[in-house]
Amino acid sequence: MSRLGRRALGVAGGLLLQKALPEPPDRWHPVGWFGIAMQKVEAIGYADDRSAGVRHALAGVAIGGLAGGAIRSTTLAVAICAAGRELRRAASLIETPLLTGDLAVARVALPSLVGRDPSHLDASGIAAAVVESLAENSVDAVVAPAFWGLIVGAPGVMVHRAINTMDAMVGHRNDRYENFGWAAARLDDGANWVPARLFALLVMTAAPARARAVRASVRRDAHLHPSPNSGVAETAVAAALCRELGGPLQYGERHEDRPRLGDGPRPEAVDIAGARDLTSRTEWALIGTLVLLWWADHRLGRVLIRVPDTRRST
Structure with a gap:
């Protein structure tokens, strides 16, 4: 079995764990x-310029890499850094009072999941924020650690979590x-570029009836x-759920x-359950893909072992 096959199985195991x-608890995480x-590190090295931010980001990457090297186990690293179940649990804690009109x-509860100001959001605005967070953070907390x-x-898992944090x-x-914060933000954009697009493919896999609509909407709207x-x-x-996301929002005074x-x-409270179910199915689709990759690698290795050497000696 190749290194890729072993890693695929290890990542799948970490997601299951x-x-x-x-x-x-936070104090033990x-x-x-x-x-x-x-x-x-920030308290020591903060300055209002990008060079200080670059040094801060490099320190974080170094810490993440050292932690990954110490852990060594891809399965354990993914289990520590992935958080799909916790993400959906946090969404349900907002969904429950929203369904009862509270x-x-x-x-x-909303700030535990998103950074926007919830004080003037109506039920639809809160629901949209939760659905958007489930989408965005499924990339950060599931697909990217796996990738x-x-x-x-x-080391890759831990460095990504360091960048994202x-x-x-x-x-x-x-x-x-x-x-x-410029350097950390740009690193995060780069680290999640491929995982975000893999997530869209997983959404198409998890919602096959809406696959064409997802593809068309991503091509039309995502770059905006x-x-x-x-x-x-x-x-x-949004395309998988047949809902509209985006629109005006408030981050503090901005x-x-x-x-x-x-x-x-626009999303309503009942759509949060649909988003939770969709992101759960994308996670299972990812696990299935990783297991399939491991199986294919394992089978290919066995086939190569069995192929006889037909070259003639001269």
């Missing part, structure tokens, strides 16, 4: 430890991080989004008028 095992470490509780685990192994911490367009990756993921989910993605009515 994160489905089966409970999420550890390695990703939480990394966040604490990077807060200290907007106050839903608004309080980098397959390509590089445990740094982007969540400092990759903001505000006075403090506009320059300092300010993020090269979120636009792909959100448009794919207002953005995002493009409309997909066709159909």
Whole structure:
């Protein structure tokens, strides 16, 4: 069996482990430890310029790479860094009060999943935010760890999680991080470029009846989004659910008028269940693809072993 085949099986095992095992408390989670470490790095090296941000990002990448080298196991690295089940659980905690019309509780719960200001969002706005987060974070927390685990192994998984965590911490367009967070944000864009497009393919696999609509909508709308990756993921989910995402939103004092993605009515509370089910099916499709890759690699290896050498000696 080749290294790729072993990694495919290891990544599939890691995704299954994160489905089966409970999420550890924040104080015991390695990703939480990394966040604490990077807060200290920021406190020491912060400056309002891009060069300081580059040094900060390189330090985070180095920590992630060292952690991956220490772990060595791709299965364990993926189990630590993937969070599809936890993502859907967080969505359900917002969905439950939203279904009963308790907007106050839903608004309080929303910041655990998205960064936008929930204070003026109605039920449809909250539902849209949850669906968009399920789409975007399925790339960050499921497909990307699997992709980098397959390509590089445990170090790739941990470096990606380091980049993604740094982007969540400092990759903001505000006075403090506009320059300092630039490097982390660009690294995150690059690290998730291929996984975002793989996610769209997985959505087409998980919703075959809507595959053509997903492909057409992604080609038409995804590039309108300010993020090269979120636009792909959100448009794919919007098209699969026959809903429209995007539109105006508020991040603190910053207002953005995002493009409309997909066709159909705006999401309602009941659509969160559909988005959770869709992202769960994409995760299973990914696991199945990895197992199939392992099986094909295993079979090819056995065939090559059995092929006799027919060359004649001279």
